Amino acid sequence: MKSIVVMATMLEAAEILPYYKPLCEEPFKMFERENQILVISGMGLDNAKKCAEFLFANYTFDELLNIGAAGALNENFKFGKFYEVDSFVDENAKKKASGKIVLLSCNRAIKSKEEREKFAQIADLVDMEAYAIYSVCAEKSKKFKAVKYVSDTKESCDIVENIKRLRKDTIKWI
Numbered sequence: 001m002k003s004i005v006v007m008a009t010m011l012e013a014a015e016i017l018p019y020y021k022p023l024c025e026e027p028f029k030m031f032e033r034e035n036q037i038l039v040i041s042g043m044g045l046d047n048a049k050k051c052a053e054f055l056f057a058n059y060t061f062d063e064l065l066n067i068g069a070a071g072a073l074n075e076n077f078k079f080g081k082f083y084e085v086d087s088f089v090d091e092n093a094k095k096k097a098s099g100k101i102v103l104l105s106c107n108r109a110i111k112s113k114e115e116r117e118k119f120a121q122i123a124d125l126v127d128m129e130a131y132a133i134y135s136v137c138a139e140k141s142k143k144f145k146a147v148k149y150v151s152d153t154k155e156s157c158d159i160v161e162n163i164k165r166l167r168k169d170t171i172k173w174i
Contacts, residue, residue, distance in 0.1 A: 003063045004055055005038045005174055006048070008129050011160065012068045013040060015168045027054060036174065037061075041129060044107050045090070048129035052136035063143045066134075067170050069163050070103065070127040070148035071110055073120040079153050080166055082173070083125065085146040088134040093122045103146060105131030113154075125150070147173045 007013045010029070020031030020038050028051055029040040037059065041051035048066075055064065070083075077083065087099025091106040104123035110116055119126060130146045137144035149169065151162040 002059075002061045003036050003065060004059065004061045005036060006041050006051060006055075006064065006066045006129075006133060007038065007068050007170075008041055008043045008048070008127075009068075010040055011163055012167055012170070013038060014164075016171050016174060019171070019174070038174075041133075044128050045105060045132040046107070048105075048132035049136060052133045056136065056140055056142075061142075063145065064133065064137055065173070066130050066144070066146040067173055068127060068129070068148060069151035069159065069166070070125040071116070071152045072150045073104070073110075073116050073123055073126055075153075077124055077150050077153075079150050079162075082147055082149045082169060085125065085130065085148060088131045088146070089123055090131045091119070096122045101125065103127060103130050103148060105129060109159075116154075 020033045023030040023032045031038040041048045083101050085101045085103040087097040087102040089097050089104050102123040104119055104126045110126045125148055134144050149166050152159050
């Protein structure tokens with residue numbers, strides 16, 4: 001089985017890079033190991049969508065996996081824990097999707113308490129890429145899985161430092 005792992009940033013991927021060898025730098029940084037390709041999409045919905053479309057146009061694979069950081073929108077989701085997401089929405093959603101764990105994706109960081117409370121009505125976690133990848137996979141009827149670790153739970157935290165602390169456990173998911 002060939003799988004592709006998509007991560008937004010080199011910061012998120014740093015701990016698993018030693019398990020891969022470089023494949024190419026353009027249009028996305030890509031790495032490979034037996035039966036698996038790791039791709040750095042760049043942050044945001046547009047980059048993630050372009051990345052997914054590129055992968056479908058140029059590779060044959062069985063599964064696409066998105067791993068990375070997410071913010072918690074409510075207190076049920078704990079800092080440092082990994083969650084396998086089963087429902088995806090964008091910020092235009094009017095109500096919460098059905099599913100155990102709903103992930104909202106948008107093009108900006110959701111930092112303020114007010115925004116977190118607003119979006120907690122439609123999702124549990126928030127990131128900046130997964131919905132775009134999910135949408136392309138759904139259009140192509142391809143299996144998609146997202147695993148997110150909670151890197152922030154409130155307005156004031158150092159997300160970069162939190163990612164550095166938490167990214168080591170991504171190896172368990174590849």
